[in-house]
Amino acid sequence: MEASAHQLGNPRPSPSRRFLNFLTFGARTRPDEPRIPFYRHALAVRITHWLNAGVLLVMLMSGLQIFNAHPALYWGAQSNFAHPLLSFSALQNSAGQVVRGITQIGSWQFNTTGILGASRMDGVLVVRGFPAWATLPGPQWLAMGRVWHFFFAWLFVINGALFALYALARGHVRDLLPTARDFRNLPHEIVEHIRLCFPKGEDAKRYNALQKLAYFTVIFIQGPLVVLTGLTMSPTMDAAFPFLPWLFGGRQSARTIHFLCAFSFVAFFVVHIVMVVLSGTWNNLRSMITGRYLIEGDGGTRA
Amino acid sequence: MPDRRKFLSAAAASAGALSLAGCKSLSQTPWVQDVLYTAEGLTRRVQRLFAGSHALAKEYTKADIAPVFRANGTINPPTDDYQQHVKEGFASWEVTVDGLVEHPLTLTLADLRKLPSRTQITRHDCVEGWSCIGEWTGAPLRAVLAMAKPKPNARYCVFHCADPMTDTDSDGVADADFYYESHDLLECLHPQTLLAYDLNGKPLPVANGAPVRLRAERQLGYKQAKYVERIELVESFAHIGGGRGGYWEDQGYNWYGGI
Numbered sequence: 001m002e003a004s005a006h007q008l009g010n011p012r013p014s015p016s017r018r019f020l021n022f023l024t025f026g027a028r029t030r031p032d033e034p035r036i037p038f039y040r041h042a043l044a045v046r047i048t049h050w051l052n053a054g055v056l057l058v059m060l061m062s063g064l065q066i067f068n069a070h071p072a073l074y075w076g077a078q079s080n081f082a083h084p085l086l087s088f089s090a091l092q093n094s095a096g097q098v099v100r101g102i103t104q105i106g107s108w109q110f111n112t113t114g115i116l117g118a119s120r121m122d123g124v125l126v127v128r129g130f131p132a133w134a135t136l137p138g139p140q141w142l143a144m145g146r147v148w149h150f151f152f153a154w155l156f157v158i159n160g161a162l163f164a165l166y167a168l169a170r171g172h173v174r175d176l177l178p179t180a181r182d183f184r185n186l187p188h189e190i191v192e193h194i195r196l197c198f199p200k201g202e203d204a205k206r207y208n209a210l211q212k213l214a215y216f217t218v219i220f221i222q223g224p225l226v227v228l229t230g231l232t233m234s235p236t237m238d239a240a241f242p243f244l245p246w247l248f249g250g251r252q253s254a255r256t257i258h259f260l261c262a263f264s265f266v267a268f269f270v271v272h273i274v275m276v277v278l279s280g281t282w283n284n285l286r287s288m289i290t291g292r293y294l295i296e297g298d299g300g301t302r303a
Numbered sequence: 304m305p306d307r308r309k310f311l312s313a314a315a316a317s318a319g320a321l322s323l324a325g326c327k328s329l330s331q332t333p334w335v336q337d338v339l340y341t342a343e344g345l346t347r348r349v350q351r352l353f354a355g356s357h358a359l360a361k362e363y364t365k366a367d368i369a370p371v372f373r374a375n376g377t378i379n380p381p382t383d384d385y386q387q388h389v390k391e392g393f394a395s396w397e398v399t400v401d402g403l404v405e406h407p408l409t410l411t412l413a414d415l416r417k418l419p420s421r422t423q424i425t426r427h428d429c430v431e432g433w434s435c436i437g438e439w440t441g442a443p444l445r446a447v448l449a450m451a452k453p454k455p456n457a458r459y460c461v462f463h464c465a466d467p468m469t470d471t472d473s474d475g476v477a478d479a480d481f482y483y484e485s486h487d488l489l490e491c492l493h494p495q496t497l498l499a500y501d502l503n504g505k506p507l508p509v510a511n512g513a514p515v516r517l518r519a520e521r522q523l524g525y526k527q528a529k530y531v532e533r534i535e536l537v538e539s540f541a542h543i544g545g546g547r548g549g550y551w552e553d554q555g556y557n558w559y560g561g562i
Contacts, residue, residue, distance in 0.1 A: 070431040077426055078369060079433040137330040142430065143555035144330045150562065151342035235428045236521045236561030240354035242361055251426065251434050 033297045038205055040293035045172070048163040049288055055159060056265060058152045061136035063262055064129070065145030071117075071129025073259055077250035085256060090118040090127040098125040153230065160223050175207060176216045182209035198279045200296045218268045222261055229258035340557075347559040354561070356489050360520035363424040363436050368503060372437040374510035375429060377466035377482065380530055385465050393514035398498065402461070402536035405452035412514050415498060418442040423495055429524040430556065439518050441499030445492045447534075453488065457536040461485045461543055462517055462528035468550055484528040485540050485548040485558070486519055495520040498531065525551045526560040 041049075072087035074080055084104070091100040101117025103110045114120065119131035121139070132138040136148055167173045186209050192198070199208055207215065231237045232244040232254035248254035276284045287293035329335050380386075388396055393412055401407040422440040429435075444460070464482040490496060497518040500507055507513040512529025519526055526549070540546065545553030552558045 066432065070429070070433050072433075074433075077363070077367065077434065078436045079373075081373070081433070141330065141555075143551075143557075144336075146430075146557065147336070147339045147342075147555075148330070150346055150557075151339045154342055154345065233428070233432075234350065234562035235360060235426075235523065236350045236354045239358040239360045239521045240350070245361065251428065255432060 035294035035296055038293050038295050039291050040287040041291045043291065044166040046288055046291060048159050051159045055152050055155045058136060058148060059156055060262055060266065061134060062145045062148035062152065065135040065137065066142060066149060067259065068129040068135060068140060069142045073256040074252040075249065075256060076252055077245065079252055088117040088129040098127055157227060176212055176219065178209055178212040178216060182212055185209050196278055204295045214268065222264055226258060226261035229254040229261060233258065343557045343559050346562055350561050354521060356493065360425050360495055363426065365424065367436045368424060368438055369435045372502060372511060373433070373435045375524060377529065378510040380466040382465070382467060389509060396514050398515055398531060399533045400447060400451040403454040403457035403538060404536050405454060406450065408451055410447070412500065415442050415500060415515065418446055421497055425520045427524055438503045439497060439499040440501035441497035441518065443494065444496045444498055447498060448491060453536050456538045457488065459485045459487050459537050459540055460491045461535040461537055461540055462531050463533035463535060464528050465530035465532050480550070482528065482550045483544055484526055486526065490519050490522065493521070521561055523560040525556065
């Protein structure tokens with residue numbers, strides 16, 4: 001009901017205005033109207049959000065360093081070396097020089113020289129899964145990559161647990177949990193998002209269906225999944241909790257899912273940043289730093 | 304204004320984090336390393352809390368055995384000594400147990416094979432990320448330790464191996480640094496910890512550590528010493544090699560290899 005009233009009462013900004021918004025990082029659609037300050041993010045949310053951002057960056061880059069030690073993925077308990085699901089390799093000429101980086105997915109091969117399989121270090125093509133700029137440490141150094149990864153894994157888990165405790169205690173889980181109404185609104189919202197029209201007024205005070213779906217999935221599904229698949233790669237944890245490798249279809253499957261989780265975080269990050277920019281960079285950034293968000297009036301429905 | 308200032312400092316902080324990317328100097332900074340390595344003890348304690356001394360690694364079926372068990376690290380120790388043993392079919396290979404024990408002993412391969420044996424089909428997890436399933440037969444290490452009787456102050460077994468890790472004059476013969484590894488007694492007394500001499504029902508191939516290698520099934524591959532010729536019981540491994548408990552540990556790898 002609210003949605004249709006909103007639809008009728010809210011003349012949409014023109015396409016040219018929306019494009020201007022995009023270029024100006026989502027400036028206001030109605031510069032003449034006053035904006036209402038709204039306390040949007042609690043301190044606990046802001047702190048855990050920014051800690052998580054830094055921790056995830058280290059986890060991703062040290063994870064790619066570890067992956068580079070054996071840049072191939074398999075399904076099942078063990079490695080079927082002849083048939084990886086995905087692998088990065090390099091082609092060398094008779095003089096031993098690396099000439100091409102190859103990415104293989106199933107039986108398809110792609111030339112990914114310079115990025116995957118072979119990339120430049122000090123100007124020379126070398127055999128590397130992911131390039132040095134994407135890994136921590138930069139050069140091939142598995143031991144140190146593991147040390148970074150397992151230290152920050154603790155921070156990731158502790159920070160995530162603190163957020164989850166806060167969210168449960170303060171009812172923030174309810175803000176993030178999609179409802180039946182959200183699912184009904186989903187098609188409409190997808191259309192609105194494609195038109196770069198974002199909720200205003202009262203609607204901007206709560207998460208919309210797409211936000212709920214994205215945040216709930218990334219926090220309460222992808223988060224635990226990346227931790228559990230990570231633990232499944234530990235032989236001691238597999239002895240302690242035999243259901244772990246059973247759950248994920250084997251240690252190598254868990255490693256593959258762990259890898260997919262990592263890149264789902266990257267995909268989430270890309271969409272997240274695009275949405276932050278399109279819906280008002282400075283307003284969004286301010287609200288995640290100070291908590292204060294300025295809400296634009298929703299046009300005709302409130303005056 | 305305070306908002307903008309806060310934003311700028313946050314931006315500076317994230318730019319700092321981004322510059323980690325190409326920066327190996329942080330990884331080489333001693334205090335950073337010291338901080339990062341503290342997580343190892345926490346991980347070890349928590350994992351031990353759950354796995355205890357008896358949780359068993361999963362044992363698979365014959366159908367799961369990999370057609371070829373991948374060999375990694377040294378695949379043929381180039382020393383004259385070892386090659387002589389290969390020629391003799393390891394007839395005179397001996398494993399010495401000494402250090403902090405009541406009864407130092409030396410076992411030939413035949414002695415080891417006479418001890419009650421255990422056969423287990425387990426998954427080998429390399430630190431690089433791959434896994435391989437094989438069937439191992441050997442003498443439980445705890446049976447050997449029971450004969451040697453560790454002294455009360457013995458805390459670790461150090462496994463000294465016959466494979467050289469450096470060859471300073473490139474003549475194919477090592478000049479220093481033989482492979483070694485260590486485990487605490489909890490892992491050594493685990494029922495699946497073996498001095499293995501058979502792989503998939505046949506004598507251990509040279510590439511996989513002939514004639515005797517360690518199996519510690521709840522640990523990563525680099526902890527499974529190959530070509531074992533001496534087991535030394537110690538209170539501390541600080542005086543051995545680089546002092547960190549193993550060849551790879553001396554290169555920066557964690558001593559705790561359960562993850």
